[in-house]
Amino acid sequence: MSENAVQYYRSAFERLDKQAVLPWFADERESAIRQLEETGFPTIRQENWKYTDVRPIIKRQFNPDQTGTRPGSDELAEVRFENLDCYELVFVNGQLSPSGDRKFPQGVVIDSLAASGDRHAEVLNRHLGRYSGKNEGAFPALNTAFFRDGALLILPDNMKLDKPVCLIYFSTDSDSRIASHPHNLIVLGKNASAAVIEYYVGKGENDYLTNTVTEVITDDASHLTHYKIQQEGKKGFHIGNLVTRQEKDSRIDSHSISLGGRLVRNDIVANLAAEGSGIRLNGLYLASGRQHVDNHTLVNHLKPHTWSDEIYRGVMNDHGRAVFNGKVIVHKNAQQSDAQQSNANLLLSDNAEADTKPELEIYADDVKCSHGATVGKLDEGMMFYLRTRGIDEETARSFLIYAFAEDVINKIDISPVKERLESLIIGRLPEAEKIREFSE
Amino acid sequence: MLTIKNLHVTVEDKEILNGLDLEVKPGEVHAIMGPNGSGKSTLANVLAGRDDYEITEGNIEYLGKDLTEMPPEVRACEGIFLAFQYPVEIPGVNNSYMLKAALNAIRSYRGESSLDAVEFLNLIREKMKLINIREDLLNRSVNEGFSGGEKKRNEIFQMAVLEPKLAILDETDSGLDIDALKTVAEGVNSLRSSDRAIIIVTHYQRLLNFIIPDQVHVLSNGRIVKSGDRDLALQLEDKGYEWLSGEADAA
Numbered sequence: 001m002s003e004n005a006v007q008y009y010r011s012a013f014e015r016l017d018k019q020a021v022l023p024w025f026a027d028e029r030e031s032a033i034r035q036l037e038e039t040g041f042p043t044i045r046q047e048n049w050k051y052t053d054v055r056p057i058i059k060r061q062f063n064p065d066q067t068g069t070r071p072g073s074d075e076l077a078e079v080r081f082e083n084l085d086c087y088e089l090v091f092v093n094g095q096l097s098p099s100g101d102r103k104f105p106q107g108v109v110i111d112s113l114a115a116s117g118d119r120h121a122e123v124l125n126r127h128l129g130r131y132s133g134k135n136e137g138a139f140p141a142l143n144t145a146f147f148r149d150g151a152l153l154i155l156p157d158n159m160k161l162d163k164p165v166c167l168i169y170f171s172t173d174s175d176s177r178i179a180s181h182p183h184n185l186i187v188l189g190k191n192a193s194a195a196v197i198e199y200y201v202g203k204g205e206n207d208y209l210t211n212t213v214t215e216v217i218t219d220d221a222s223h224l225t226h227y228k229i230q231q232e233g234k235k236g237f238h239i240g241n242l243v244t245r246q247e248k249d250s251r252i253d254s255h256s257i258s259l260g261g262r263l264v265r266n267d268i269v270a271n272l273a274a275e276g277s278g279i280r281l282n283g284l285y286l287a288s289g290r291q292h293v294d295n296h297t298l299v300n301h302l303k304p305h306t307w308s309d310e311i312y313r314g315v316m317n318d319h320g321r322a323v324f325n326g327k328v329i330v331h332k333n334a335q336q337s338d339a340q341q342s343n344a345n346l347l348l349s350d351n352a353e354a355d356t357k358p359e360l361e362i363y364a365d366d367v368k369c370s371h372g373a374t375v376g377k378l379d380e381g382m383m384f385y386l387r388t389r390g391i392d393e394e395t396a397r398s399f400l401i402y403a404f405a406e407d408v409i410n411k412i413d414i415s416p417v418k419e420r421l422e423s424l425i426i427g428r429l430p431e432a433e434k435i436r437e438f439s440e
Numbered sequence: 441m442l443t444i445k446n447l448h449v450t451v452e453d454k455e456i457l458n459g460l461d462l463e464v465k466p467g468e469v470h471a472i473m474g475p476n477g478s479g480k481s482t483l484a485n486v487l488a489g490r491d492d493y494e495i496t497e498g499n500i501e502y503l504g505k506d507l508t509e510m511p512p513e514v515r516a517c518e519g520i521f522l523a524f525q526y527p528v529e530i531p532g533v534n535n536s537y538m539l540k541a542a543l544n545a546i547r548s549y550r551g552e553s554s555l556d557a558v559e560f561l562n563l564i565r566e567k568m569k570l571i572n573i574r575e576d577l578l579n580r581s582v583n584e585g586f587s588g589g590e591k592k593r594n595e596i597f598q599m600a601v602l603e604p605k606l607a608i609l610d611e612t613d614s615g616l617d618i619d620a621l622k623t624v625a626e627g628v629n630s631l632r633s634s635d636r637a638i639i640i641v642t643h644y645q646r647l648l649n650f651i652i653p654d655q656v657h658v659l660s661n662g663r664i665v666k667s668g669d670r671d672l673a674l675q676l677e678d679k680g681y682e683w684l685s686g687e688a689d690a691a
Contacts, residue, residue: 380492385528385582388488389542389598390516390549399541403532403581434541 002040005058010037012064013145021114021148024121028129032144041138048137051323051355052265052294057237062179062209064146068093068172071203079168079201084416086166086197093171094180094210095149109154110165113183116152123154128185131215132243132269139239139265143213147183150213153196157189157219164195164225164414169212171236173204184214188222188250195225197417200240202233202260209237216243218250220274225253227417231424232261234289243269246277255412256295258285259424264293272299272306272334283312284408286428287320287352294323301334301367310341313408315401316352317428327359328369335364341371346378346404348397398429441466441503441637442487442606448497449479449486449662456482458662459498464606467634471648471673472641474659475681480641481525483659484610487639488522489515502606516542517549519605523595523612525641530582535594536564538582539601546602567600571627588615596627607631608639613647625650645673658684 013033018026041058042049070092080088087110090097096112104110109120117124132140151167169182186196200210210232218224232238238261244252258264270279285293299308314322328339345354358371378400386396405425412418426435442464449457456479464470474480486493487500489512500507507515530538543563544554555563568575573593583591592612599607609628613621628638628651640651648656648670656672657664658681665684666672676683 379528381528382530384488384490384512385524385530386533386538386542387512388516388520388522389538389602390513390545391538391541392513392545393511395541395545396513399533399538400530403530406532 002043002058005061006037006040008061009033009064009142009145016064016146022117022124025128029145032141035135036138036141036145039138039141048296048325052263052292054263054265056263057209057239060177060207060209062177064179064181067095068174068176068178070097071170071172075203076168076170079170079199081166081416081420084164084166084414086164087161088166088168089151090168090170091149091151091180091182093174093178094147094169094182097170105159105162107156108159108161109152111152112149113152113185114149120152120154123187124185127187127215127217129215131217131245131271132213132241136241136243136269139211140213140241143181143183143211143241146179147181147213150183150185152184153186153194155188155192155194155222157191159189159192161192161194164197166197167199169198169200169210171200171202171208171210171233173206173233174208175206177207179209179211182210182212184212186214186216186224188218188224190219191221192219193223195227195414197227197229197414199229199231200238201231202236204233205235207235207237208233209239211239213241214243216245216252218244218246218252218277220248220250222247222250223252225255227255227412227414228257228266229417229421230258230260230264230266232264234260234262236261238264240265241267241269243271244279245271245273246279248274249276250274251277252279254279254281256281256283257408257421258283258293258295261293262291264291266293266295268297270297270299270308271302272308273302275303275305277303278307278309281308281310281312282408282411283310284405285312285314285322286316286405286425287314287322288317288428290319292321296325296327298327299329299339301328301330301337301339304333304335304337306334307338308340311408312343313404314345314354315348315405316345316354317348319351321352322354324354324356324373325359326357326371328361328371330362330364330367330369332363335366337364337367339367339369343373344404345375346401347375348378348401395431395434398431398435401429402426402435443501444498446498447486447495447500449482450494450496451482451492455496456662457486460659460663462657462664464637464639466605466637468655469632469638469640469651469653471653471656472639472659473643473645473656473673473676476643478659479662480643480659481610484522484525484608484639484641487608488512488520513545516602517546521599521602521604521607523592523599523607523609525611525614527583527591527595529584529586531584533582535580535582536578539564539578539598542598543601564601567597570630571597571600572623573597589617589620592616592624593620593627596624600627600631605635606637606639608641610641611643612640613642613644621647622650645677648673660684
C-alpha cells in the first residue's frame, strides 16, 4: 500500500508547479520526494509508529494541489478568538487568505512564506527545511515536497512583540480530499520575544489531511511562547511537526492542545543547542468517539546547563485512544542539565486506551532527571467525597475531569485563548452547563 | 430519625458489622466508641453510602425512608452529612465552588431556589465566623495542602453551610491539638439543635469533654455491646476497652 501511495505522490509531484512558490527551493523538494521514495511511509513495525497506524491516511491519496473554497466571513468570525488583539494571518487549506487590514510593527516580518520568502532569501537559505526536512521522516518530507505556503515570522534582535501572532489554519469542507502542507518558519533574534498561536481548525464532514511543519530558531536570550491548538474536523487527519533549535539562554514555552481530528500525530523535537537554553512543554489531549491522538516529544539536551520541563495530560473517553512518547536525551557533554517529565492519562471508559512511554537516555553523569507516567481512572475516593456533599455522579465526574485538564490550561496566559479552551473542554464534559456555571 | 436494625456489613468478603442496632432521635447527640477495627468507621461510611461496603442483612431507616439503596448524593440531599476521618484532597476543584455546587444541589432537591453569588458569599461569610476558618482556605482546592487541623475544620465548616439533619463525625478529633479540638467542638456545639442529630464516632473520649453526648455506645466486633450516658465514656477512659470485652463475651 505504501508503494502505491509513494507512486501516487510522485506523480502528483510531477504535476506540481515547482516554480510557483520559492523556485530556488525546487531541488530541495525533488530530493524530499526522492527521500520519501526510498523510505516509504511509516508502519507499525517501526518503534516510533508502533501504536499509530497511518494506513488510513496513505490509502486515501489526498490531493496536494486542491485549494478548495474560501470560508465565509461569519465562519471565520466564529473561529477567531474572541477579544484577542493580535497580528493575524489566515491560511485556508494551506494558502494565505488575503485580508485587508495588516499592519505589523516596523522591522518585524509576519507574512506568508510564499509571498515574502524571496525577499528574505538569506534567512530562508539558512533555516528553511534545515531542522524538519526530508530526513525527519515521511511526513516532513511530504511537507517539504508539497508545501505551498505557511507563515514566516522574523523578529530582529531586541524586538519584543507587543501582541501575539495568531495563525489560523482553516480547512474548509470539500469532497475533493484536500491535503494542506503548511510550512512555518519562526526566527527570533537575540533577546527578542514573541507569542505565536497556531490554530488548526476544520469544518465539515469530509476527509482531509493537514500535514504541518513548524521550524523555530531562537537566538540568544530570546523567548518564544508557542501555542498549537489542534481542533480539526471530525474526519480530519492531522500530522504536525514542531522542531526547535535554541541558542544560549533562550527559552520556549510550548503549549500543545489537541482536541479534534480522527487520527492525530503531534511530534515535537526540541534541540537545546546552547548553554542555559530551556523549554517547557505543556500538553493536553482529549480523545473520544473513535479518535486517536499520538504525541511524541523528543528533547535533546546537547549542551551543559540546559533544562526541560514537560507536563502532558490526556483524557480519553468512549473508544478514544492516546499515545504518549516522551524521549529525553542528555548528551555526553550536557552536564548539569535538568530534565523533568510527567504524563498522566485519565480513562473514562473501559474501551478507552492510553499507551505511555517515557524514555530517558542519559550520557552525562552530573544531571538531574525525573519522569513519571500514569494511566488511571477517576479517583473513587474523590467521587465519593463530592457525592456525600450532594453533588450527583455526573457532575462530580465533570468536576474531576475538568480539574485534571485545568492544570494544563491554567498555564496558558493569553486569556482569550484560555477562555476558548476552557469552553471547548467544558463542552465535552457530561454536565457541561453546571461546570460552566462554576468556572465563571 | 435513624433506626438501624440488625445491620450486617461486609467489606471485601470480611464481615465488619454483624447485627448492629441503633436508634437516634432528632436533637440527640450519640457517641459511638470502640477500639480500632471494631467497625466504627465502617458504620459512618455505610450511613453516607459508600458503595464498596455491602449490606448483607438488616436495614437502615432514615426519616421513614429505606437508606440502603439510596445513592450518596440523595442521602446528602435528604440531610445526611459525613465529616470524613481523612478528608480527601481534590486538586483543581475549588473549595467554595464545590460547596456552592453542593448547597445548590441540595436546595434544588428541596425545591428551593439556587443561591446566587452574592447570597452565597454572605452565607459563607456568616458561617466562616461561626467556625473560625480562614478565608484563603475557601479559595484553594478542596483540602489540598491543608494541615490536619484545617481539613477537620473545613469539614465542620461544610457542615455548617449545608445544615444537615443528621451529621456523622468520623474521628473528627484525631490529629487535632487541644486548641483546634476546642474550636471544632465549639463549631459543632453551635450547630446543635432540636431537629438535628449528631453521631460522633471516636476512639477517645476527650472530644466528649467538649461536646456532651446524650448517649454513648460501645462498639466491639461489629456490634454495640454497651450503651449508656456520658459516664460510660469516662469509665472507658479509666478502664480501657479491655474492660468491656469480658462483658461482651458474657452477654
